[in-house]
Each structure stands twice: as structure tokens, then as C-alpha cells.
Amino acid sequence: MRVTTTGIWVILTTVFITSSAWASKWPDAKSAHEAGRAAYEAKRYEDAAEAFKATYEHDPNPVLLVNVAESYKRAGDCVQALTYYERFLEAVPKGDLHITMTGRAAALRPKCPAAAIHPAPAPPPEAEPGSEARLAGSRAETATPEVPPVAPAPPPVAAEAEQPTEPSPAATQPSWQVGLEAGVSNARWGPVSTGVQPSVQITADRIWWAGKLGFGVGVGGQWTRLGYKSATFAPESYEDSASILSATASAQVRLQLIDWLAIRLDLGGGLTRVSGFKAWNELGTNGAGTEGSVTLGTARVGLGADIPLTGALGLRVTALALSYSPAPTEAREGISQVLTLGGGLGVAYGF
DSSP states (O other), rough: OOHHHHHHHHHHHHHEEEHHHHHOOOOHHHHHHHHHHHHHTOHHHHHHHHHHHHHHHHSSSTTHHHHHHHHHTTTTTTHHHHHHHHHHHHHHHSSSSHHHHHHHHHHHHSSSSSGGGOOOOOOOOOOOOTTHHTTTTTTHHHHHOOOOOOOOOOOOOOOOOOOOOOOOHHHOOEEEEEEEEEEEEEEEEEEEEEEEEEEEEEEEEEEETTTTTEEEEEEEEEEEEEEEOOTSSSSOOOOEEEEEEEEEEEEEEEEEETEEEEEEEEEEEEEEEEEEEEEEBTTTTGGSSOEEEEEEEEEEEEEEEEEEEEEEEEEEEEEEEEEEEOOOOOOOOTOOEEEEEEEEEEEEEOO
């Protein structure tokens, strides 16, 4: 096919004008990205898409294509949204975000008229031999920057009923999460209950998401106060407290029930060290007590929830945490196990 000089001039000039307009509005990636975020938060989704496309031109990071696709999706332009979803999936062929965006594209495709979905335009055909000489003096040829291909404007799409806004994956589905909780626990040494005691827990988790289902591993540390009394026939009566320090590793399953709530179940084990015992305590052998500290093996199961608050910060709730340890050899007669039951409330930071 023969390509005319006039045809090439129109293509190159159009690209040059678009690129120049973006450059005049947003001279760098940072200014373009900030403009896109501001437009997105103001629900000016078409403006957001243009700004994010300019960001991509300055910094061709494939993740920016997701921003463009999400903006077009909110604007009701399913064809452009699908175009940029597909461009991202082609540029990033694997990973957690690839899985998430595959699901979003699949959910959007049935809502788009089949006749309206078309591939992005092919690049201009190569010029015939000898045409380079005819174009050498063209000012447009020397001024053309490289820009990512953009799909042509689609036909109008019928307005759909407003759908609940889907959160960005990072808002409710972090890959990493650290948490800090304060709560209460009740430790039972066989028949002896130590009552409700304060506790503090810190955790670090790594999560892999497959749609709404997440699998993870985590480590955690917990401190619990252990109040106890003297044995009934001790030389003198007293009340004192020890410290329970636990270190555990766990496997986790998470389920994103709704946009603002994810349920968390974890199962693991580790070690628990109880220190600060005085002699003649009610938990020691035959009431004579064991001074110092004891170390126990521990199995733990927990049930909780994560609720996003703002940005990467969220509310972390542990509704139930149950720890079991075989009784230490130093325990008095009648103590066959040590159980700790508790819960907590705190904050979590996801990234």
C-alpha cells in the first residue's frame, strides 16, 4: 500500500500536537500524576484519564495503565477501559496485580457492546523505499516524540446504573501488613484462673491475593501480664505478677467479604516464656512454687478482621485468640495444661 506524504504529515502532526499539549500542562510525571489524582478524587474521571496518560508518557511504568483504565471505567467508557486493562495485562503477564486486573477486565467485558469493542489501531505502515528522501525536509518528522499508542475514541456507550466504587487493591488488599494491638487475656493454669489481664501484640504478615481470597504467613510477638497469688499454705500471703512473652509463626487465610471488611483466620505455633515467679506461688509444684521462669511450647489459633480507614492505615481487630501449652513440669499437681484466651483492638499499616 502506498503511503502519501500528506497522510504521514497528518499522523505525525496529530501526535506532536497531543504530546505538546500534555507537555505544556504537565511538564513532568509528578505534576501530571498529582493532577490525575486530584481529578479522580473530584470524580472528573475523563480529566483523570488524560492526566494519567500524560504521566505514562513521562514515566512509562505499566502500573499507570491501570490508573487510566480505572478512570475510563468510572467515566462509563468501557471500550477505553478494556483497551488499557489489556495493555497492562500484556505488559505485566504475571503477579498479584495481573490476577486482580484480569478479574476486573472479565467483569467489565459483558457490559460492553460486542460491536463496540475493537483493538487499538495498528501503527502506520512502513513507507515505500525512496519515501525517506521525500520526508527528510518535513518539520513534523524531526519534531515527533515517542508516545504510547492510544485507542481511537469509541462510539457512545449507554449509561449504566451507578455501581459502588471498587477500592484500589492497595487500599484493602495489601501485600505486606504490620499491626499493633492492645487487648485483654485470661490465662488458666489447669483449674487456676489468673483473671483478666492486659496484653499487647505486634505482628508482621505477608499476603498473596487471588481475587477476594488471600493466603499469607506471619510472625508475631505478644506480652501479657500474669497475675497470681501465694499458695494457701505459704509462709506469708501475697499477690504478684509475672510476664508472659510469646513468639509465634502462623499460616493465614483471609476473605474480602465486602469493600470495607476482610476476615482473617490464622493458625500457628511457637514458644512462650513466663518469667517473674516468686516462691510459694499458687501455680508451682505442690504449692511450694518455682522461682524464676519457665518456657512452654505453644499452639495458637486466631480469628479477626481488618477494616480500612484511610490510605494504607486500617483498623485491626482480633475477636478471638486461643493459645494452648502443655503444662510445665514445674506446675503443681492438677495442672495439665495452660490456656490463654483473649482479644485485641489496634491499627495496621498495609503496603
